[in-house]
Amino acid sequence: MPIKKHLLSPLILGSLLIAACGSIGQGIQVPQSPMLAALERKSGLIAYLGPDGNVYTINQAGGKLNMITEDAHAAEGGVRRFYDHPTWSLEDNKLAFVGFEVREDGTTTASIFATDKKAEGSREIYSSDAHVPFYLYWSPDGQWVSFLSSTQGTSTMAMQIAPAEGGESSVLDTGRPYYWAWSPRSTEVMAHAGGSAAINPSGARLSLLQLEPVVRETGLGIRPTNFQAPVYSPDGEYVLLAGATGSQQHLILTDSEGRLQSILADYEGSIAFDWAPKGGFAAYLTADINSQARVGDLTFLDLRKPEEPELISTVAEDVMGFFWAPDGKKLAFFVPVILSEAAEGEEQTAENTRFLLELHIAEPKSGDTERIAAFQPTSTFLGIFPFFDQYQRSATIWSPDSRYLVVSAVANESMQGLFIVPASGDFEPRFLTEGRLGFWSWD
Numbered sequence: 549m550p551i552k553k554h555l556l557s558p559l560i561l562g563s564l565l566i567a568a569c570g571s572i573g574q575g576i577q578v579p580q581s582p583m584l585a586a587l588e589r590k591s592g593l594i595a596y597l598g599p600d601g602n603v604y605t606i607n608q609a610g611g612k613l614n615m616i617t618e619d620a621h622a623a624e625g626g627v628r629r630f631y632d633h634p635t636w637s638l639e640d641n642k643l644a645f646v647g648f649e650v651r652e653d654g655t656t657t658a659s660i661f662a663t664d665k666k667a668e669g670s671r672e673i674y675s676s677d678a679h680v681p682f683y684l685y686w687s688p689d690g691q692w693v694s695f696l697s698s699t700q701g702t703s704t705m706a707m708q709i710a711p712a713e714g715g716e717s718s719v720l721d722t723g724r725p726y727y728w729a730w731s732p733r734s735t736e737v738m739a740h741a742g743g744s745a746a747i748n749p750s751g752a753r754l755s756l757l758q759l760e761p762v763v764r765e766t767g768l769g770i771r772p773t774n775f776q777a778p779v780y781s782p783d784g785e786y787v788l789l790a791g792a793t794g795s796q797q798h799l800i801l802t803d804s805e806g807r808l809q810s811i812l813a814d815y816e817g818s819i820a821f822d823w824a825p826k827g828g829f830a831a832y833l834t835a836d837i838n839s840q841a842r843v844g845d846l847t848f849l850d851l852r853k854p855e856e857p858e859l860i861s862t863v864a865e866d867v868m869g870f871f872w873a874p875d876g877k878k879l880a881f882f883v884p885v886i887l888s889e890a891a892e893g894e895e896q897t898a899e900n901t902r903f904l905l906e907l908h909i910a911e912p913k914s915g916d917t918e919r920i921a922a923f924q925p926t927s928t929f930l931g932i933f934p935f936f937d938q939y940q941r942s943a944t945i946w947s948p949d950s951r952y953l954v955v956s957a958v959a960n961e962s963m964q965g966l967f968i969v970p971a972s973g974d975f976e977p978r979f980l981t982e983g984r985l986g987f988w989s990w991d
Contacts, residue, residue, distance in 0.1 A: 827876030
């Protein structure tokens, strides 16, 4: 992976988790004690994938541990069972996830499960031997679980929806690749299928899918460029997407039905973006399309007056992905780095280097940034970054009160775990529990 190489301060939390410290100008961090974790105000729940293949929920202090599933197992009678893709609903803290049964011959049965309110109980809402869900996304009203599935043995992708209370699922659309955003009203979906029109002129498209009273697709007439997922404004009045006029690529603002309102910025390469949940700001990341790492520069947009957009630049470079805080006042972004452990004169190899992610916090109004930690990500967590803009629509690593983050990191050579990181940077990250991927509930 061609990532820009940096040398980091070798102050290591545990064996591989690195906290920001005075040597990099952020002030000395105070270790978090178990007493502090017990006394701090709890905010929401974290759903995570345990090392045993089951799904759990827990609060940020390690309390209210709930084993959502308990039947994951290695191959027994030729069948292996495990769970993946935990996804919270915006409404009522319902949780959806996928269960897999893999047989000796490699064939798979995949099922989607959804819990009741507050992640209690679960029921199967979808199952298939042919179509394998690999990404889940709740409708904002919590009535539907939309998901992307692949057909075993083919390259076909389908975007489907299943009723959260159980019932017949429906295929809404197909395409490869495929990205989408729910409107806040839960009655429309803005979709982007087929990638860039420059590369796929006959198959790339932007369209509005209206779901009520029947499904109806309307093409936007905008040629999509090098981007992935569109996004609605929090009030549902506007949409951000990327399109082209001639050979020039633009970040575009449309109304809720995809009619052009204004061109916000021109860009080269690729672009990924998201609207803050509150506060009227958006952020976007532009990257070199030829870079496998897909890292680039971070810019903010003040859209409190959409008719008068304002660009706010930052010094953030080599950014791999970002997540907005729920209050819209902060944004967490990640920068890939290489930590060299080679002795002087020793050749750098895979054995004496570590791939890390630096975690930074940025403020949209000023564009100021602060580095607060660095860690070696789990492979599962790292796997979301090529699609972080789509994951922005469906999942968050922020606590509902915007004070903490959960990161999934390698704790030592034999253990992966979840760490709680204060967004203030005042305290060191705190180990929470073993696991390979965790997301915080929305409330």
